[in-house]
Amino acid sequence: MSTYKLTPLEELRLEKKRQREERSIASKRLSYQLQYLNDNWGSLLTKGLTSSVKTKFAETVDTFSSGSSSAVTPFVSRRRNPWVNLAFSNLPLLGSVAWKLTKPAIITFALKRGTSLLFGRRKKKKIR
Numbered sequence: 177m178s179t180y181k182l183t184p185l186e187e188l189r190l191e192k193k194r195q196r197e198e199r200s201i202a203s204k205r206l207s208y209q210l211q212y213l214n215d216n217w218g219s220l221l222t223k224g225l226t227s228s229v230k231t232k233f234a235e236t237v238d239t240f241s242s243g244s245s246s247a248v249t250p251f252v253s254r255r256r257n258p259w260v261n262l263a264f265s266n267l268p269l270l271g272s273v274a275w276k277l278t279k280p281a282i283i284t285f286a287l288k289r290g291t292s293l294l295f296g297r298r299k300k301k302k303i304r
Contacts, residue, residue, distance in 0.1 A: 232265050
């Protein structure tokens with residue numbers, strides 16, 4: 177019994193078909209993941225922020241409850257409040273989130289203000 181060998185052209189066609197199927201599967205998976213993110217972005221953001229704050233808070237409580245002298249910084253003469261440490265440790269995260277939230281509002285305000293200054297309505301002269 178002889179086995180049928182594929183010609184190089186048939187191998188290329190088969191490989192092309194396989195690649196198309198893989199691409200369609202990947203695009204469906206990506207669209208599903210994007211839809212999930214679109215539907216649940218608020219809860220994902222909230223969970224990420226709360227978990228970050230919880231871990232920073234737990235680290236701060238652990239360092240203060242252990243009372244280890246290795247956590248002392250050399251240039252600070254007095255200990256800070258743990259809430260201040262927590263706020264400073266999360267400051268970059270909070271700043272980036274605040275900037276992402278306020279940036280569209282600032283840009284919209286600036287564009288409206290700029291267009292109103294450039295192309296504002298002309299005041300009608302009162303006829304007396």
